[in-house]
Each structure stands twice: as structure tokens, then as C-alpha cells.
Amino acid sequence: MELLERIGSDFRLTDFLNKVKMTTSKSLKIRSFDEGEIEQFKNVFINENRGKPIVLLRFQDIKSLSFIDFLQLVPIKISELCPGVENHYSYYCYGDKKNLLIGVAPSQMSGGSNGFLNFDSLLGRFREISIKNGSMNFDFGIARTQCNYISYVDEIFHELEVSSLKNLQDNLIRWSWTYLNRVNDYFAGEKADAVIQPIIYYNHKTHTYSMKGGEVFVGGEAYSGYADLIRDIPHDQDLNRIELLILEKLTVCCNGAPGLLKFNISPQTLIDTFDTDEKVTRFHNLLLNQNLNPALIRMELIEKPYEEVDVTLKSVCKRFWNFGISFAADDFGVKSQSHQIVLDLGEMIKEFKLDPISFKFKANQDLTKFLDNLAFIDYCRRLSDNREAIITAEALEDIDSLNFLITHQVYYFQTNLFCKKISVEEYKEIFKDMQDLPETIVNQILSSEELLFRLSKKGNIFKLAKELELVS
Numbered sequence: 001m002e003l004l005e006r007i008g009s010d011f012r013l014t015d016f017l018n019k020v021k022m023t024t025s026k027s028l029k030i031r032s033f034d035e036g037e038i039e040q041f042k043n044v045f046i047n048e049n050r051g052k053p054i055v056l057l058r059f060q061d062i063k064s065l066s067f068i069d070f071l072q073l074v075p076i077k078i079s080e081l082c083p084g085v086e087n088h089y090s091y092y093c094y095g096d097k098k099n100l101l102i103g104v105a106p107s108q109m110s111g112g113s114n115g116f117l118n119f120d121s122l123l124g125r126f127r128e129i130s131i132k133n134g135s136m137n138f139d140f141g142i143a144r145t146q147c148n149y150i151s152y153v154d155e156i157f158h159e160l161e162v163s164s165l166k167n168l169q170d171n172l173i174r175w176s177w178t179y180l181n182r183v184n185d186y187f188a189g190e191k192a193d194a195v196i197q198p199i200i201y202y203n204h205k206t207h208t209y210s211m212k213g214g215e216v217f218v219g220g221e222a223y224s225g226y227a228d229l230i231r232d233i234p235h236d237q238d239l240n241r242i243e244l245l246i247l248e249k250l251t252v253c254c255n256g257a258p259g260l261l262k263f264n265i266s267p268q269t270l271i272d273t274f275d276t277d278e279k280v281t282r283f284h285n286l287l288l289n290q291n292l293n294p295a296l297i298r299m300e301l302i303e304k305p306y307e308e309v310d311v312t313l314k315s316v317c318k319r320f321w322n323f324g325i326s327f328a329a330d331d332f333g334v335k336s337q338s339h340q341i342v343l344d345l346g347e348m349i350k351e352f353k354l355d356p357i358s359f360k361f362k363a364n365q366d367l368t369k370f371l372d373n374l375a376f377i378d379y380c381r382r383l384s385d386n387r388e389a390i391i392t393a394e395a396l397e398d399i400d401s402l403n404f405l406i407t408h409q410v411y412y413f414q415t416n417l418f419c420k421k422i423s424v425e426e427y428k429e430i431f432k433d434m435q436d437l438p439e440t441i442v443n444q445i446l447s448s449e450e451l452l453f454r455l456s457k458k459g460n461i462f463k464l465a466k467e468l469e470l471v472s
Contacts, residue, residue, distance in 0.1 A: 029090040029107060030075065041094040042157045045103040048090075049147045051252075052105050053188030055119050056160040058141040058168055059100040065136040067097035074102060077126050082117060089117075105147070119144070141168025146187040146245050149286045150279050159241065183232045186222040187245050194253035195219030195421040198434070199260065199392065202411045209442055211434035211462075213260030214427060215300065215414060216250045243269040248286065253424050256291040258431045262298045262328060262351075267306035267313050267341065270299070275311050280319040295324040298351060301341055302330050314344050326350035328392075347387045352380050354393045354410065359401055377408050399446040417446070420459035434462045441470045 033041040045054070062070050075091050092103035104119070123140050130136045143163035147156060186193060196214035203210065223229045226246070233242055247263055254261055274280050287294050299320065306313065317327060328351035329342050342349050358377065363370045377391075384391050393405050396415035405413075419434075445451045445461060451468075458464045465471045 031092045033094040038094060041092060042153055045092040046147055046153045046156050049105040050149050052147050053184060054145060054147045055104040056143045056164050057102040057104060057119065058164040060098060060139045060168065062097045063137040078122055082122060139168055141165060143167060144184050148245060148248050150244060150282045183229060187249055192253040192424045193220035193222050194250050194424045196424055196427045197414055197421045198419045200413045200418040202406055204411060207439040208436045210436055211431060215262040216254060218246060219421060220423060240269045240272050244273050251286060251290055254290065254292060257424060257428050260296050260298060262300050264300045264302050266302050266304045268304065270316055271306060271308065271311055271313055274316050277319055284323045297325045298328050299325060300328040300330050317345055317348050321348045328353060342383065349387060350389045352384055352389060352391045354391060356395045359393060359405055381409055399443065418461050437462055437465060441465050
């Protein structure tokens with residue numbers, strides 16, 4: 001209270017915090033904003049921390065302690081409850097005793113950073129101790145998100161505001177969000193926690209197989225896959241926002257990766273998230289900052305229903321196309337919505353995906369389905385020829401299907417038969433070595449039951465060929 005008396009009753013929040021910095025022993029990094037400066041607060045807090053995990057702490061009805069003393073106390077108590085963090089976080093303050101907002105962000109992202117403080121637990125303990133010793137009482141709500149590169153300031157802040165109010169009003173939701181630190185830590189962590197399913201290309205002129213790129217997925221230590229992550233997301237969360245965070249996370253994980261890189265995205269998320277030129281430009285800049293060539297980036301439009309209201313899918317895709325980013329049609333079928341996308345997007349579609357149903361039937365098993373497959377593959381080939389696109393076969397299981405597809409000019413394969421999913425880091429390391437494997441060696445391995453068994457264990461036909469000393 002001595003500090004309050006020295007400052008006097010007529011004060012500005014910025015003046016007060018300047019004096020706080022001079023009187024506290026810890027060098028806390030605190031930025032403050034006066035009444036009416038909410039827009040400045042939002043812009044500075046969010047724009048200074050793009051690409052970082054951020055937290056909004058909301059305090060209401062602060063009792064038994066002056067607002068000024070409380071404001072000074074919060075960062076100090078966080079440091080006391082979690083020793084050693086005082087120099088690691090920056091604080092941004094706006095509001096009054098009835099409604100105080102404190103934004104928190106890491107001062108810098110170090111190479112070993114992974115995750116963020118559990119503020120739910122820290123403030124819960126702080127409040128519990130304060131009530132027990134009778135020093136004060138307050139209500140609090142917490143919101144946390146990855147401050148992505150694409151969204152506007154108001155969009156990111158709206159998510160924080162809504163979540164912090166919801167968290168404030170419902171203790172059950174507050175504590176259910178504690179276990180969601182696993183999700184938030186995945187987005188916040190700097191570890192390249194992603195996997196790639198390699199794309200293998202058959203060169204019919206040189207009769208060799210080579211890795212040309214891959215499809216990037218959630219995977220690694222934190223989560224085994226996309227479905228595993230989604231199980232940790234509450235039902236009331238905006239999945240478009242989650243999908244954008246996943247796209248950004250996977251993009252950052254691929255820093256400097258060679259070859260063609262494919263990222264899954266639903267048409268609805270593309271429409272709703274990238275509804276302006278500025279947002280697509282931001283994504284393009286993110287690619288450049290991650291040492292990725294936009295011409296080698298492909299967005300795979302997954303088969304999900306979508307609605308066009310203010311903007312069309314074609315107009316959004318055109319924004320990406322102007323930067324050299326192309327598209328792939330997933331689960332492509334004549335009666336599917338993907339087929340309509342192909343017709344609408346025209347030359348922007350540079351890849352057609354064939355699932356096993358399109359080639360698994362043999363003539364001696366079901367002649368009608370076999371002939372239907374032939375007609376469908378021929379149709380795909382004509383579409384691909386019209387726009388200089390490729391056809392990629394997924395989940396190929398045997399050499400007979402491989403030979404059948406090659407005979408019908410399908411030369412790209414995304415299948416465990418050649419290589420299982422691998423980490424992004426391994427992909428970068430082995431890319432140069434996974435080139436020009438002779439067709440004779442591939443056929444030798446795929447024609448032998450013993451070698452097929454060893455391949456299933458090894459998970460990489462290029463590595464197995466070297467292990468068997470079939471190549472130097």
C-alpha cells in the first residue's frame with residue numbers, strides 16, 4: 001500500500017507500471033494500456049507474438065485488495081509459484097478492478113521450447129491460497145491459443161475473449177481445459193512433430209523409382225494422428241480454427257524440406273479461413289519464411305461437404321494459384337463432390353488421387369468392376385492430360401496392381417508397399433538417398449514372400465535394398 005500512497009489517487013496505468021518496474025526486484029516485462037486503448041492493447045499483444053502460444057488472463061470482481069496492488073502481484077505470484085520464469089514471459093495489461101485483462105506471451109521461443117505454462121493450475125493455486133489466508137478473492141478465466149500468422153487480430157482476440165469468459169463462468173470447463181494442455185503444447189512446441197507419407201515416382205523411361213515428395217500429417221511423439229488430436233478438442237471449438245492451426249504447425253515442421261509437399265485441408269476451412277487476399281499472402285510469406293517453394297506446395301482438398309455464401313471455393317483457390325500453389329482432388333469419383341471441384345477448378349487441379357477401390361479388382365474376380373475400373377482410370381488420365389496433372393495411387397498392396405497401374409500410365413504411388421510414414425526429420429535426411437532404385441530390384445523384392453515380410457518390418461524398400469546389398 002505504500003507504493004499506492006506514493007503514486008496518489010490520480011494516476012495513469014502506464015505511469016504506475018513504470019514505477020512498479022523500478023520498485024520490484026524482478027525484471028518483469030510489463031506493457032500497460034490506459035482506459036480506451038483496448039484496440040492498441042489487442043494489436044500490440046497479438047502482432048508482437050505471431051507464431052507464439054499466447055494466454056489471456058481475465059480477472060473480475062477483485063476483492064480485499066486494491067486494483068494496483070493486485071496488478072503488481074499477479075506476475076510476481078506466477079514467478080513465485082513457478083520459479084525461474086520471470087524473465088521468460090512478457091505481460092500486457094488493460095482494464096480495471098471490475099474487469100482486468102492480462103495477456104501473457106513467451107519473450108522469445110528458444111530452440112528447446114515445447115509447450116507453455118499451465119496457468120489454469122497456477123492461478124487456481126494462487127486463488128485458493130489467497131482465500132484461505134483471507135488476503136483477497138477474485139474470479140478468473142483463462143483462454144489460450146496459438147497466435148497464428150494468418151488470422152486477423154480481431155479474429156484471434158475474439159477466440160481469446162469468448163474462451164476466457166466461458167472459462168470464467170464455468171469451473172468445470174476451466175478444469176477440463178487443463179488436460180487440453182496436451183493439444184496446446186503440440187501447437188506451441190517447436191519440435192517438428194509431424195510425419196510424411198512419401199510419394200514414389202516410377203520413371204518409365206529409365207525404369208527406376210524415386211521419392212518425389214510426400215503428404216504431411218499430424219504424428220510423432222505428441223499424437224499418433226489427426227483423429228488422436230481431435231479427440232482432445234471440446235465439441236464447442238471451431239474446427240476451422242483447429243484446422244488452420246494444424247496447417248500452420250505442419251508447415252513450420254517442414255522447414256526446408258525438399259520435394260513436393262501436400263497438406264490436407266477441407267474446402268469449407270479454405271473458404272472460411274482464407275477469405276481475403278491478405279490472408280493468402282500471409283500464408284505465402286509463411287512458406288517463404290520456412291524455406292519452402294510455393295510451387296512445390298499442394299493443398300489436398302479432402303472430400304467433405306461445403307457451402308459457398310459470400311465467396312466461392314474457386315475464387316479462394318485462385319488466390320493460392322496466383323502464388324504457384326496447386327491443388328489435389330482426394331477420394332476422386334464421378335459422383336463425388338470432388339468431381340465437381342475438379343470441373344470448377346480446371347487447371348488448378350494438378351493431382352488426382354486413386355484409392356484402392358479404383359484398381360483392386362482383377363479381371364478373373366469381377367469382370368464388370370474390372371472394366372469399370374479401366375474406364376475410370378482412362379477418364380482420370382484424360383483429365384490429367386488436359387491440365388498436365390499427375391495421378392497418384394494410394395494404398396497399393398501387391399506387385400500385380402503395381403504392374404496394372406503402370407501399364408495404364410499411372411506412375412505415382414503413395415503406399416506402405418514402398419515406404420511407411422516417416423518423421424519429417426528422417427524425410428529430410430534420406431530424401432537424396434531415395435532416388436533411382438532400379439525396377440528389377442523392386443520387382444525382385446515384391447515378388448518374394450520372404451522379402452515382402454522383411455519389407456513389412458523394415459518399412460522402406462530403398463533401405464531394404466541397401467541392406468540386402470542389391471544396390472551400392
